[in-house]
Amino acid sequence: MTTFPELLREWRLAAHMSLADLAQRVRYDRTSLHNFETGRRPTPLSVAEAADEATGANGALVEAWNREDLQRREAAATHRVRAAALAMTRDLTALADLDIAELQDGVAITAVDYLASPPGPMMDRAHVLRGEAFERIRSGHHRPADRSDLYVAAGRLSGVLSYALLDMGDADEALEHATAAGRCAEFAGDAELAAWVAGTKSLIARFQGDYGRALEYIRDGYQWVGAGHGTGEARLRCGEAQCLANLGDSRAANQALDGAEAARERIRRPDSLEGLFGFSRAKQSYYAGSSLIWLQGGHDAERAAREALEAIALWQSGPVEERSLDDERLAHIYLATARVQLDDVEGAADALVPVLSLPVEEQISWIVKRMDRVAGMLGAPRYAGNQTATETVEQINALAA
Incomplete structure (x- = not known):
């Protein structure tokens, strides 16, 4: 069956219209229309309706759009149910007896695996592991001395989720997970995680093009770095350089990068976790x-x-x-x-x-x-x-x- 993007192109050509012609008629830019026709981006319903009228498709484009939208919704609903069921099954079978040391090992392995894995599977794994940490915290099924470690584990797994969602293009969800990671760092009293979260929030703001806010996150994060304690300061200074460069300040950006070099030379204690949480x-x-x-x-x-x-x-x-x-x-x-x-x-x-x-x-x-x-x-x-x-x-x- 002909897909909506293919049908959109067919009707445009049948109407003897260029992309620029159709863009003017539907009040959308030419680049976006090209992305709609190639299937690279989903077409908004308003564009499908306007294109249907402009090309004389007599409802064919709207019908195809509605059919594919229904298919997408049904597939998404099925995927959510399967993912939730699979996560719970794995939780029950593999994590029921997980103790705090094994949970920490799972966090460490996930942090390293993330560097060479697609974000989707890492998101699934982090969600399952974080569910175990969350249940331990909520139920109180842990030793008092383990509570801080559980919050750190939950915070780091929230950080993995934040990175995964950002890599998948959803900055808003990524920021929510990063905020949760920051609260966990606060409850655990973990400055290293707090500095990492500040850098990650800045990264999300940079992804959104808000360099002023990104710079605020960085400068707030400096309160958490200690002299020679891990790579947190070097990471923050590099983030600052990215902000300043995007704001057009070459001199300050280069100084921030030089500051990152100096911070690395001062490191006396390595990061407590490598992979995604190292630098x-x-x-x-x-x-x-x-x-x-x-x-x-x-x-x-x-x-x-x-x-x-x-x-x-x-x-x-x-x-x-x-x-x-x-x-x-x-x-x-x-x-x-x-x-x-x-x-x-x-x-x-x-x-x-x-x-x-x-x-x-x-x-x-x-x-x-x-x-x-x-x-x-x-x-x-x-x-x-x-x-x-x-x-x-x-x-x-x-x-x-």
Whole structure:
């Protein structure tokens, strides 16, 4: 059966309308209409109704939209029931006798596994484990001395959920989970977790483009970092650099990155948990690269390219448990972005090779957003006659479709 996106394109062409023509008629931008026709984004009902009238589809488009919307709703309802039932079954069979030490082991393993796993399965696992911690806290089935540890476990698992939802593109849900993680850190009196939560809330605000609020989260988080206690300060300073770079302050952004280097040199006690809750040297270089690409090129772009290359090299040569595949792929995109800013189109295309073959389930929201930006940069008029730029944009669009 013909899908709605296919039908939308068929009726537009039958009406002898370009994307720009239809965009004007339905009062939507051309890029969004292209995404609707390729199925990359769901079409709003209002657009389907307007397109139906504009193309003379006589209700065919609205009927197809309603049919697919019903199918989506039914599939979502089935998925929710199955997921809830499976989570409860696994909870009953695998976690009924879980003691606090085993729960902590589960948190630690999940934190490491997250770096190389799709967010969906990690969300499921974190939800089940957090349910065990929550039930222990609520029921009081624990020793008094374990209560703080249970809150830390629940907080870290809330942090995993926050990252998973952000990687899946839902910043609002991610912030709710991060807020819960912060409350757990407060109840447990755990400064390390509290600093991590502040950095994560800032990350969510940056995802939403609210750099002023992101900067407030960072500066609030500095109260939780102690001299030489883990990588919390280095992570926060790198987050500050991202905010400042997006706000256009090159000098302050570079100073924040230099401050992160100094904070790392002062570390005397490692993070209590690795993986998602650690901040490796590779991750620090990755943050530096992802910050400076938002400035005006030149020396900032040169440093961004160096830092992105350093991050990739460190991940590829370092311990497996520290390798974050999604971040490594994003580092390739940041490297490509910096090279475009330096007018090195060939180098940019080379940097994107590992990302252009990703299957849909591995295209997290960050990858989609950042690849769109590279495509926009390469599609600028200055590269109109550059075959490599044209081919790379086509490959990015094909990946998105």
